[in-house]
Amino acid sequence: MTPSRINWVAEHCQLLRAISAEFTGTLPFQGLTIGTGIHLEAKTVALLLTLRAGGAQLVCTGNLNTTQPEAVAALRAEGVTVIGGPTKDRQVHGRYLGQVIAARPDLILDNGGDLFAAYLEAPYDGLRGGTEETTSGRMRLEPLRDRLNLPILVINDSPIKQFAENEHAVGQSTLESYLRFTNRVTNGEQVTVFGYGACGRGVAAHFRGARARVTVVDVDPVTRLRAHLDGFSAPPRDEAISKADVIITVTGARDVLTAADLPLLRDGVIVANAGHFPLEIDVEGIAAAPEVADVREYPDDIMTLELRDGRRVHVISRGHMLNLAGPRPLGNSIESMDLGFALQARCLEAVATGGVDASSCVVPVPAWIDAAIASSYLDRKYPRA
Numbered sequence: 001m002t003p004s005r006i007n008w009v010a011e012h013c014q015l016l017r018a019i020s021a022e023f024t025g026t027l028p029f030q031g032l033t034i035g036t037g038i039h040l041e042a043k044t045v046a047l048l049l050t051l052r053a054g055g056a057q058l059v060c061t062g063n064l065n066t067t068q069p070e071a072v073a074a075l076r077a078e079g080v081t082v083i084g085g086p087t088k089d090r091q092v093h094g095r096y097l098g099q100v101i102a103a104r105p106d107l108i109l110d111n112g113g114d115l116f117a118a119y120l121e122a123p124y125d126g127l128r129g130g131t132e133e134t135t136s137g138r139m140r141l142e143p144l145r146d147r148l149n150l151p152i153l154v155i156n157d158s159p160i161k162q163f164a165e166n167e168h169a170v171g172q173s174t175l176e177s178y179l180r181f182t183n184r185v186t187n188g189e190q191v192t193v194f195g196y197g198a199c200g201r202g203v204a205a206h207f208r209g210a211r212a213r214v215t216v217v218d219v220d221p222v223t224r225l226r227a228h229l230d231g232f233s234a235p236p237r238d239e240a241i242s243k244a245d246v247i248i249t250v251t252g253a254r255d256v257l258t259a260a261d262l263p264l265l266r267d268g269v270i271v272a273n274a275g276h277f278p279l280e281i282d283v284e285g286i287a288a289a290p291e292v293a294d295v296r297e298y299p300d301d302i303m304t305l306e307l308r309d310g311r312r313v314h315v316i317s318r319g320h321m322l323n324l325a326g327p328r329p330l331g332n333s334i335e336s337m338d339l340g341f342a343l344q345a346r347c348l349e350a351v352a353t354g355g356v357d358a359s360s361c362v363v364p365v366p367a368w369i370d371a372a373i374a375s376s377y378l379d380r381k382y383p384r385a
């Protein structure tokens with residue numbers, strides 16, 4: 001049989017392969033159900049099958065707009081329960097999440113806080129806790145700590161996830177995705193990046209590496225100063241918008257770019273979002289603005305808004321996270337996700353086996369897990385003679 005992309009990814013998830021081999025002996029999830037709400041793509045298949053190797057029953061669904069049919073098919077072929085399929089519809093997605101929670105999982109693997117929020121709407125006995133993958137989810141769950149009162153480890157807040165995935169990999173995959181979507185030049189173009197956190201630093205650095213002139217906007221003056229001292233232009237927000245050929249949002253906030261910004265936009269500007277939720281650019285509000293005379297839909301989810309004064313605004317993937325959208329989306333590099341998902345597997349193991357308790361509610365990955373994962377990656381790169 002010709003090997004698939006799923007096989008290629010599994011072969012290169014070296015950390016997960018080693019953990020999977022160990023889990024078949026230790027079975028940390030024996031008798032437990034893990035409910036998951038995370039992007040379903042080739043790399044998550046490797047993670048989910050690792051958890052199953054540890055004895056888990058899995059009840060899985062994806063995130064909005066990122067579910068890949070091949071990943072769903074591969075999981076179902078392995079007998080894993082996958083609820084739903086690709087959707088951009090929030091209500092449909094909400095129903096899928098509800099079905100995961102209705103299975104009363106013992107552990108939750110969340111991405112964006114969707115499942116823990118659904119659990120609070122229909123709580124049940126027996127949930128031991130779980131993990132949250134991303135910044136946006138942490139921001140959503142922090143105010144809910146008192147109600148959750150369970151061990152929940154935030155993978156995003158591991159330094160490994162910060163530099164390996166958020167900075168290096170999101171920067172690389174956002175550039176790769178931008179090129180794949182648009183097939184447009186980056187050299188000499190004025191690219192404005194909104195947000196200079198871990199992801200924004202990577203996006204800015206990768207576009208600079210692709211010979212763009214990069215400007216950074218951040219609401220935090222300290223972060224803006226950092227961008228300036230890193231050699232990026234960091235003018236006031238409106239100036240940064242009005243000079244941009246390309247605008248990329250990656251902040252975790254909503255309504256970063258709205259219809260109120262239309263007067264500032266240059267003709268031909270391309271706008272895209274790499275943040276988790278499709279709320280950073282108010283695409284609906286922009287498309288419905290009175291300035292918009294016509295809308296053209298190009299293949300691969302590129303939308304061009306023609307304004308009454310003749311300017312055009314191109315919107316990529318309707319503001320959904322561009323590095324997991326469009327033609328043949330690959331997402332972040334296999335190695336970066338292998339590191340992040342090894343953290344996931346070890347953190348879920350710690351919650352399942354009582355290695356952490358409810359005092360660890362929405363907190364970063366314990367340092368001992370970070371150290372173990374870093375050592376095992378480095379040991380493979382630098383084997384002892």
Ligand SMILES: NC(=O)c1ccc[n+]([C@@H]2O[C@H](COP(=O)([O-])OP(=O)(O)OC[C@H]3O[C@@H](n4cnc5c(N)ncnc54)[C@H](O)[C@@H]3O)[C@@H](O)[C@H]2O)c1
Pocket residue numbers: 134135136137165166170194195196197198199200217218219220223250251252253255256274275276277321323332
């Ligand atoms: N695309 C991916 O593969 C991927 C991977 C990981 C995380 N993410 C998402 O990317 C987003 C950013 O993550 P991060 O880890 O960089 O977060 P972060 O908290 O480290 O940084 C966000 C930055 O955005 C700034 N900011 C907030 N609101 C702003 C606004 N209105 N205008 C300008 N700047 C603003 C903040 O001051 C901060 O510096 C989150 O939604 C996260 O979930 C995406």
